[in-house]
Amino acid sequence: MNILLTSVGRRSYLVKYFQDALGETGEVHVSNSSSLTPAFLCADKAVVSPLIYEGNYVTFLKSYCLENNIKAIISLFDIDLPILSANIQAFEEIGVKVIVSKPEVIEICNDKLKTFNFLIENGFKAPKTYISLPAAMEALEKGEISYPVMIKPRWGMGSIAVFEAENDQELEVLYKKVYGEIKASYLKYEAQENLDESILIQEKLKGEEYGLDIINNLENKYENTVVKRKFAMRSGETDCAETVVEPKLEELGKLIGKKLGHTANIDVDVFFDGETPYILEMNARFGGGYPFSHMAGVNLPLAIIKWLKNESVDSELLVAQPGFVGHKDIEIVDISKIFNV
Known part of the structure; x- marks a missing residue:
């Protein structure tokens, strides 16, 4: 079984x-819109794809899947998700399973205003x-x-154009700055239909920050929640964290997983003061905090492969050992081989 990770x-x-x-049973193929991609070096096969919003993107992926006997696609980038989700049926017609949530789930997670509305309508706490x-x-x-208040893109990711304002003057200046950065970055693609309502102002949450990996199976049924206490962030993703047992957050994850009905993993950011959890954001994909879950004993990739093969999955495969503390390192990777191709 060969799989393709897009936007790797x-x-x-x-x-x-x-x-x-996969072991010896298949290959991991990867794609990205630039050859300057470190993950190309470790994949079994890599390909430079068109940009996600180019008209031939889906056609390119379908052709690549047919030529390379790809059986499943998993995207690692928010902007990729709505495109692939809208084309689930087109890929199924050529025998390829796209492991992505339904369009309405992707929209709730990618559009932070709809995230807020979903949370409030379903009884969860979220920042004003x-x-x-x-x-x-x-x-x-x-x-x-x-x-202070937070100013951020309505359709945003990776802490791009996220600022904190301490007074009226800063709020007005930073609001204009976020608007300019949206128009100058790839964030413009999702914001283009409603650019005048593409910025959110939120109260700044208090309490410790936690990350949840909320795991559903490929039939969108809830499996488990992994809770991580964050110690450090870098460029919008978890840099240092500890797996913990926190019943209130585990129950929160269960409620979200059942109510949202997503596919596979969603990455959820929560602020928790020990009493009341407030949900900040939800990302309908493998998040930057997943490696901490994996190193603590969770093996969602193996579970996904087993689900694709219609094999049973032991519940222990999705359970993390508490007390694991991890920290991401910085390592220079020589990409001369792919840069010079």
């Missing part, structure tokens, strides 16, 4: 996890959120929220 970037560890899961500068300024004047 620097996720070399995931390539290796899936290679270990405003879709316009005047609405946020009015809330500040009324004392509904107080400084």
Whole structure:
């Protein structure tokens, strides 16, 4: 069984996890829109794809899958998810399973305003959120929220254009800055239909930050929640964390997994003061915090391979040992071979 990881970037560890899961039974292929991609070095086969929003992107992937006997696709990038989700049926017609949530789930996770609405409508706690500068300024004047506040893209990822404002002047300046950065980056693609409502202002949450890996199977049925206490962040993803036992957050993950009905993994950011958890964001893919779960004993790649083969999965395969503390390192990778191709 060959699988394809799209938008693979620097996720070399995931390539290796899936290679270990497949063993001698298949290959891990990867794609990215640039050849300057470190994960290309460890994959069994790599290919440079068109940009996600180019008209031939899906056609390219379908042709590649047919030529290389690919049986499943997994994307590692938020912007890729809605494109692949909208084309699940087209890939199934050529015998390829796209492991991605349904379009409505992707929309809830990618659109942070819809994330907020979903959470509030279903009884979860979330930071107070405003879709316009005047609405946020009015809330500040009324004392509904107080400084500092966070300004961020409505459709955003990786801490791109996320800022903290301490007063009215900073809020106005940073609001304009976020608007400019959205238009100048790939964030413009998801924001382009509603650019005037593409920025959110949120209250800054208090408490310790946790990451949840909420795992459903490929039939969208809940399996388990892995809880990690975060010690450090870098570029919007977990840099150092510890796997912990926290019943309230495990129950929270179970409720989200059942209510959302996602496929495989979602990565959820939570602030928790020991009493009340507040959900900040949800990412419908393998998140940057998954390696901590994996090194603590979870093996979601192997579970996915078994589910694809209609084999039973031992529940212990999705359980993390508490007390594992991990820290991501920085290592220089020689990409001369792929750069000079």
